[in-house]
Amino acid sequence: GAVVSQHPSWVICKSGTSVKIECRSLDFQATTMFWYRQFPKQSLMLMATSNEGSKATYEQGVEKDKFLINHASLTLSTLTVTSAHPEDSSFYICSATTGNRQYFGPGTRLTVT
């Protein structure tokens, strides 16, 4: 089946620094990838839609200048959390589409101290 990986699995960073999270589709090409955020004990919330070769589409309330998304190839999308703050600590999950199905990555746990 289709496999999506994320790197890193977890990261701890200091407040004010930036962190980059990678999402890769390992055995298929994905023109569209999605980024979700999940706070403890809560569900997944869609942050943005990442389309290869074009600008990402952000959901209402998500700051595009804070969460930079780059989808430079059909197998890689990156999410950069800029000037991270403790309230950005969360579980970030990406998904990649092939056909009509989304395949989810294992998630990245971000802790900002």
Add this chain to the structure above:
Amino acid sequence: TQLLEQSPQFLSIQEGENLTVYCNSSSVFSSLQWYRQEPGEGPVLLVTVVTGGEVKKLKRLTFQFGDARKDSSLHITAAQPGDTGLYLCAGAWAGGGADGLTFGKGTHLIIQP
């Protein structure tokens, strides 16, 4: 904003009991999916329902899609401790894999031995 109401949010029952989780919306879905998520991992797809009135079975799990495609249910028969986890419903309103999914708040299920 299209909302997906999922209930109950928390459920703790004894091994061997039956349970039902509900997912409702005022909007019509093009498809609805049920996921299970373990702590620290991405969600794993259990089933996709597309046709109104559709019923799908996965061992002791029965998934039903409402005739009007606005609601769905997950029924677990003779629950076992291994069923413990977070169950999420997610709806797609158009475009299948081309759109990000809207998730319900999730049901935290605990099956006590």
